[in-house]
Amino acid sequence: MKIIKNILLNRNAILVLAVIAGLIFGDFAPLIKDYNIYILGITMTFSMTGLNLLLLNNPKKIGKTLMMGFILNYLVFGAVLLPIAWWLMPSKELFYGFVVIVAAPPGVAIIPFSYILKGKVDYAIIALTGAFAASIVVAPLLVGILAQNEGIKPYNLFITMVQLVLIPLLLAQILRIKAIFPLVQKIRGKVVDWGFALLIFVAVGVNRDAFFTNPKVLLPVVITIVIGTFGLGFVYSRVAKRLKISSELTITQQMLSTIKSSGFSVFTALTLFGKEAAIPSAILAVVVLMYLIFLSLKTSSSKP
Numbered sequence: 001m002k003i004i005k006n007i008l009l010n011r012n013a014i015l016v017l018a019v020i021a022g023l024i025f026g027d028f029a030p031l032i033k034d035y036n037i038y039i040l041g042i043t044m045t046f047s048m049t050g051l052n053l054l055l056l057n058n059p060k061k062i063g064k065t066l067m068m069g070f071i072l073n074y075l076v077f078g079a080v081l082l083p084i085a086w087w088l089m090p091s092k093e094l095f096y097g098f099v100v101i102v103a104a105p106p107g108v109a110i111i112p113f114s115y116i117l118k119g120k121v122d123y124a125i126i127a128l129t130g131a132f133a134a135s136i137v138v139a140p141l142l143v144g145i146l147a148q149n150e151g152i153k154p155y156n157l158f159i160t161m162v163q164l165v166l167i168p169l170l171l172a173q174i175l176r177i178k179a180i181f182p183l184v185q186k187i188r189g190k191v192v193d194w195g196f197a198l199l200i201f202v203a204v205g206v207n208r209d210a211f212f213t214n215p216k217v218l219l220p221v222v223i224t225i226v227i228g229t230f231g232l233g234f235v236y237s238r239v240a241k242r243l244k245i246s247s248e249l250t251i252t253q254q255m256l257s258t259i260k261s262s263g264f265s266v267f268t269a270l271t272l273f274g275k276e277a278a279i280p281s282a283i284l285a286v287v288v289l290m291y292l293i294f295l296s297l298k299t300s301s302s303k304p
Contacts, residue, residue, distance in 0.1 A: 015289050018197035019282070022204025023212075029205025032198060033270065037164075040267045043195030044164055046188045047108040048172035049181070051129050062126050069106070069127030070134040072256040076236075078102040078142075081228040085280075088220040097277035098224065099146045100269040101284060103139035105132045105165060107259040108192070110252070113292055117299045119252035127256055132169060136161045143272070157272070164264065196263040196285070203266040203282035206275040221280050222287070229258045229291045251295070259288055 022029060032039075085098035106128050114124040139161050144154035175184045210217050233254050240250040262285035269277040 014193045014197045015200060015285060018200040019204050019286055022201045022282075023208055026205030026208035029202045029208075033202050033206065036199060036202060036267045036270065039195050039198050040164055040263060041168060043192055043199070043263055044168040044261075045171045045175070046184070046191040046195070048132070048169050049175045049184055049188055050108060050111045051125055051132070051169065051172065052176065053129065053169075053173055065123055065126045066130030066133075068253070069130035069256060070138075072127070072253055073106045073131040073260070074102065074134065074138055076257045077228065077232070077260070080232050081224065082146075084224045084227055088224055090217060090220065091276065093273055093276040094217065094221060094280060096147050096273045097265075097269045097280035099143055100272065100277065101260050101262075101265045101280055103135070103142045104260045104262075104265040104268065105135040105139075106256060107261045107288065109288075109292065110255045110259055113255060113295070114252045117251045117295055118248060119255070120248050121252075123249065124252045124256070127252070131256070132165055136165055139268075147273070157268075160268070160271075164267075199263045199266045200282055200285045203270065203275075203278040206270070207279050207282065210276070210279060217276075217279065218283070221283050225280065225284050225287045229287055230294070233258045233291065233295075251299075255295075258291065260284065262288060 081098055081102055085095050089095040089098070108128065110128060111121065111124050113119070114121045136158065140154035140157040143157055175181065204211065236254050236257050237250060240253065245253070262281050265281040265284065266278050269281050
């Protein structure tokens, strides 16, 4: 019983179980799909309680950090991922899935892992806040420009971004009130883990046939995402070393340039472009998990 409890409370195990459950019990995924927006709204609200807007009280002082959040998470990541996806993807739906990934806000896991990996936590919080704020405008523009043939209206996506980013961010600040924040901290991790797990279950479940019968679809998706995480992360760490950027700042910036919110991109891809477009986001969740584990092992092995 204790082993089962530990598995159910472990973030890594939960996400892996979500993928396995989607492959085995995918027939139930459509039953949950209609509730995705509520699941994501709750998940985003709790996940963003780690963002303290009070850190933004001096825009001049933090302007560079806010801008770096945008540059690393959108420009750098997108400049690497989109050309490869354009070249390798066998269908436009899969390419649009990558467009949504690039348009998505960063993964909030960057904050706790900045602490775990001895990075710069305050820098991560400020940079993520900047990237989240930018996503409200960047996502509609990017998707509208690159998927204009699909009739996607940027205004409609802007409203979605307000609903799923801006409103949860403001609600998250309410949850930071001293009277309730200790309780929020106790349950935040589990709410976020299980919320994203449900979204990943749906993405894998509705695409179960593709996972089992169409390796020609999966292989280029996996290759693209591995290059966009492991490959870009490695190159960035080498460049940072050449530029003599501190190891603490490097690890946080490295995650900012490689980690996106897979839960958000799963929902958006499914909603805008259909189930095939959600395949990259489902695989992204697994690869990002492996990448964070890799960084954790790398940091542990480098300790004296």
